[in-house]
Amino acid sequence: MQKFIIRRLLSIIPTILGVSLVVFFMIHLAPGDPVTLMVGDDATPADIARIQAIYGFDQPLHIQYLRWFGNAIQGDFGVSIRQSRPVMSLIWERAGATVELAFMGMFIALLISIPLGVLSAIRRGSWIDMGAMTLALIGISMPRFWVGLMLLIYVGLNFDFFPLFGREGSLFGGIITFFTTLNPHEFITGFRYLLLPAFALGTAATALQTRLMRSSMLEVLQQDYVRTAKSKGLSDRVVTFKHAFRNALLPVVTIVGLQFGYLLAGAVVVETVFSWPGVARLIINAVSQRDFPIVQAGTLLVAISFALINLIVDISYGFLNPKIRYD
């Protein structure tokens, strides 16, 4: 197990290197002069000087890359072209909002999909099953940002409880405040702002996980040990939850990690709909302002988090399923 963890940890290094190469060299594949590409035709000499300071375009390519990557692994992604502030601190300020959104999206998805998937599997062929599967199929077909727009129009505009745009306070911060001072105010405010965007973000994950939970549960219910448990005279409830459910949960856990990565990325569009002040919106605004240091750093960091999440899932899988041996 230890060997596996170390090997898996090391395997992330080529991924990070590869991802950084793509993010760096892609800019050079673009047509035209990279400096003009980044700052536009209306650049002032100061802008150009700043770009030169970050990238050193006068140097050979591999030196440029090593310089950029060397700084990047120390957390220095240079200075934003439009906002004149270090890119890293701009991203860091907004990271909490995006992570919170993705977490809440996943939480909602699990809250709905696990019971619904189990129920569909137990009552296979019933109207609950058919309804859930139809909903899941529609859920997969809906663009997340449109779900967001619909929630804004038909829920947000009708219920004052839900603010329409933006973010105030933090849900996680609110939870901590609540436990330390018993003041629920920040928690409730954070929750009100978070709920609709998180729900929109989580739709596709909810749909996918419901289907997965159902098929996994169906498969487990056909296993010999479930039949044995039943023939021992154990009640349906015990068999379903103690024997089948726990084993059926495994594939869902695997996909949760992967899905969490997609939620981080999917936040790009959802944050735009709700004016949610997260990393994704920072990236999108940077794209339209041609603020490339932010685009590069943001893309790289999301890809690295994506890799890290998969790493954590792989390792936790070993703990969850003792049948898996790594050697």
Next chain:
Amino acid sequence: MKRILKNKQAVAGIIIILFVSLTAIFANQLVPNNPYRQNIFNRYESPQGIGGEYILGTDNLGRCVFSRIIMGTRASLYVGLVAVSISFAIGVFLGLMAGYIGGRIDEVIMRFMDLILAFPAILLAIFIVAVLGPSLFNAMLAIAIVRIPQLARVTRSQVLALKEEDFVMAARALGAGHLRIIFRHILVNSFAPLLVIISLGMGLAIVTEAALSFLGLGTQPPDISWGRMLSVARDAIRTAPHVATYTGIAIVITTLGFNLLGDGLRDVFDPRLK
């Protein structure tokens, strides 16, 4: 083919896709109003229902929403077809090379595919468009690139499995060349799983195009695209919620068609997964 027509999901999907395709082909004949004509005095008109002048109302520039949705089918299907064709051509080619030749080439190609997969798809698409510049073509290219790895992987695994089959051995013993073996024996037999991916890929491509256009990175005005219509509609959710609602429904119906077909085909070809 008969088995496909017996699968309810696949048939429902085919019907929806036919309906949307016919709408796109006859869009010019079907539109009740000129979808580009602006009328500042008719902004944000509410839906008037069938028989009214503006069945689904008008948008921020007084243009007929219903006509624009009909015209929008063209952009969506076009993007889907082009993006899926590009990713199919490249993905299948790479998969064939990797699987058939193997060795170093296999290693290089598959590591490169892993690299693309290391990025969340939508983020990589946004990054590509950001670098190349926002346009419909670059959006299609980006959508195609992020879909290549899956096609390459499936093709490769098919090749690896089929390469060892007796009928390939037989063909080789009869003196068939590599190209003949690849096209006549391997590719033909890989058709089923690839068809599933193409169908699901169309749905994904359409949703991704909508998302990119919504962010202003895809279709540019004056071209009509559902994603762009939604991005304009976002600024008017109070005054004209109908624009966002109906445009989105069009996207959902179209994507649903391709997802139904893809799911149905998968059940037909691989009943174990049901």
